[in-house]
Amino acid sequence: xxxxxVRKLSCLDKLNEEEVRILRELTPQTRTFDARxxxxxxxxxxxxxxxxxxxxxGRYRILADGRRQxxxxxxxxxFVDLHSFPLKTMDHGVIALSPCKTATAPHADLLRITETQPxxxxxxxxxxxxxxAIHREWLVAVGRMSALERMGHLFCELYCRLGAxxxxxxxxxxxxxxxxxxxxxxxxxxxxxxxxxTLQELRRRGLVSWRGPTVTIPNWSNLVEVSRFDPSYLHxxxxxx
Amino acid sequence: xxxxxVRKLSCLDKLNEEEVRILRELTPQTRTFDARxxxxxxxxxxxxxxxxxxxxxGRYRILADGRRQxxxxxxxxxFVDLHSFPLKTMDHGVIALSPCKTATAPHADLLRITETQPxxxxxxxxxxxxxxAIHREWLVAVGRMSALERMGHLFCELYCRLGAxxxxxxxxxxxxxxxxxxxxxxxxxxxxxxxxxTLQELRRRGLVSWRGPTVTIPNWSNLVEVSRFDPSYLHxxxxxx
DNA sequence: CGAGGATTTGAGCTGGATCAAAATAGGTGG
DNA sequence: CCACCTATTTTGATCCAGCTCAAATCCTCG
Numbered sequence: 001x002x003x004x005x006v007r008k009l010s011c012l013d014k015l016n017e018e019e020v021r022i023l024r025e026l027t028p029q030t031r032t033f034d035a036r037x038x039x040x041x042x043x044x045x046x047x048x049x050x051x052x053x054x055x056x057x058g059r060y061r062i063l064a065d066g067r068r069q070x071x072x073x074x075x076x077x078x079f080v081d082l083h084s085f086p087l088k089t090m091d092h093g094v095i096a097l098s099p100c101k102t103a104t105a106p107h108a109d110l111l112r113i114t115e116t117q118p119x120x121x122x123x124x125x126x127x128x129x130x131x132x133a134i135h136r137e138w139l140v141a142v143g144r145m146s147a148l149e150r151m152g153h154l155f156c157e158l159y160c161r162l163g164a165x166x167x168x169x170x171x172x173x174x175x176x177x178x179x180x181x182x183x184x185x186x187x188x189x190x191x192x193x194x195x196x197x198t199l200q201e202l203r204r205r206g207l208v209s210w211r212g213p214t215v216t217i218p219n220w221s222n223l224v225e226v227s228r229f230d231p232s233y234l235h236x237x238x239x240x241x
Numbered sequence: 242x243x244x245x246x247v248r249k250l251s252c253l254d255k256l257n258e259e260e261v262r263i264l265r266e267l268t269p270q271t272r273t274f275d276a277r278x279x280x281x282x283x284x285x286x287x288x289x290x291x292x293x294x295x296x297x298x299g300r301y302r303i304l305a306d307g308r309r310q311x312x313x314x315x316x317x318x319x320f321v322d323l324h325s326f327p328l329k330t331m332d333h334g335v336i337a338l339s340p341c342k343t344a345t346a347p348h349a350d351l352l353r354i355t356e357t358q359p360x361x362x363x364x365x366x367x368x369x370x371x372x373x374a375i376h377r378e379w380l381v382a383v384g385r386m387s388a389l390e391r392m393g394h395l396f397c398e399l400y401c402r403l404g405a406x407x408x409x410x411x412x413x414x415x416x417x418x419x420x421x422x423x424x425x426x427x428x429x430x431x432x433x434x435x436x437x438x439t440l441q442e443l444r445r446r447g448l449v450s451w452r453g454p455t456v457t458i459p460n461w462s463n464l465v466e467v468s469r470f471d472p473s474y475l476h477x478x479x480x481x482x
Numbered sequence: 483c484g485a486g487g488a489t490t491t492g493a494g495c496t497g498g499a500t501c502a503a504a505a506t507a508g509g510t511g512g
Numbered sequence: 513c514c515a516c517c518t519a520t521t522t523t524g525a526t527c528c529a530g531c532t533c534a535a536a537t538c539c540t541c542g
Contacts, residue, residue: 086367135376143430189384
């Protein structure tokens with residue numbers, strides 16, 4: 001079992017040996033999912049939470065007439081549905097955006113952590129609060145930013161989040177984004193046609209290239225400026241919680 | 242000190258006597274805020290969290306060029322910044338949308354709760370997860386719904402949330418919404434001019450009236466249908482957490 | 483090689499933005 | 513109670529970012 005979760009949580013606060021041991025024993029079982037398959041179904045009542053090990057997943061809601069909004073993207077090291085532990089019922093679905101590998105944490109074990117490990121509980125709580133902070137940032141983007149700004153902003157966010165768990169190529173300022181333009185549009189609240197045109201504009205300006213599954217950011221500070229990106233909402237630094 | 246917090250949390254799970262006692266002792270100090278004043282500043286590191294007793298507040302972010310997005314609205318009984326307890330730093334501001342009265346809960350007391358009251362901790366965690374669920378729902382609305390649908394959806398949401406803490410007039414299907422059309426636009430991601438026109442359309446169709454500070458919903462089921470409103474994301478029912 | 487999905491291009495349309503001004507509604511001091 | 517001041521709501525006219533619909537091209541993989 002990988003140390004991904006320990007690595008991720010260690011970005012947020014120092015963990016002691018016992019906490020590390022508990023986390024390592026938390027998710028023994030792994031599963032795999034095909035691209036486009038449902039990882040968690042809307043309306044279900046999960047008995048375990050799912051840690052993403054490889055690939056990317058998205059939380060989404062579909063309206064009666066087929067319009068879809070993807071409300072978040074999860075990267076390796078993220079719990080895709082830790083919130084289902086206190087919430088009990090899933091108010092949205094989770095889809096595998098690419099082939100995925102996951103590990104499962106039984107709610108019974110999470111319950112035991114909340115009963116005996118106050119500090120670890122606060123750190124787990126924190127991860128769900130960072131999810132919420134990302135939701136707020138996406139709201140700002142979708143509500144008040146242009147398609148170009150929004151898209152650049154998401155590329156910046158993913159570079160930071162993937163970097164925190166060691167999934168970027170810092171040499172080339174690049175990372176793997178194995179999703180379609182249509183799915184990107186469902187995150188940004190624009191159509192696939194407009195995704196394509198906006199992407200061409202980003203490429204034309206030399207801000208982003210996304211060829212095959214690889215996103216490259218040739219000029220980070222320019223992209224940050226155009227996208228008004230400020231990573232503080234990601235809270236990616238260790239401090240006592 | 243009011244029982245608002247106890248009433249609010251009791252909507253989510255049964256509380257025992259000790260928990261009720263702890264909650265009653267949690268927020269002795271009250272404060273008042275003028276309309277339009279900052280309740281919490283972006284970038285600050287609060288030493289206490291703020292429970293809203295009267296009035297309404299909004300979490301918001303302002304972009305460099307002045308565009309503003311309000312990412313949530315809080316109603317009496319809501320913690321406006323409980324997330325600042327594990328998060329430490331505020332990544333957004335909180336503004337009083339109307340004259341407000343608040344009560345403050347020192348983070349030191351919240352820390353003690355997490356150390357000694359696992360169940361109460363889970364319920365507090367839960368309230369922040371419901372905030373996140375509301376963020377997701379707003380994302381769906383802003384990303385994929387028309388201005389008319391979005392506005393109707395928000396009026397429905399507020400009716401449910403205010404009803405849970407006893408702040409609606411069930412007789413007349415109405416409640417007090419003491420904000421401006423411009424502020425509503427900053428929640429929905431549209432301009433104040435378009436808020437006005439959308440509102441006229443809702444009134445013309447007999448779905449909502451908003452005269453002075455009072456919102457009335459003459460025909461609930463019609464509005465629910467037009468707005469595609471499904472309250473399950475609010476998780477407003479008691480079950481063991 | 484063929485098929486189905488993904489990307490790209492084109493043409494025309496529209497929901498909501500922008501800009502500007504008029505009408506109203508509170509609130510305040512005399 | 514009135515006159516005034518300022519913020520808010522409302523209306524009008526014009527514009528444009530992003531949508532829709534449709535077709536072409538390009539991948540990828542069996």
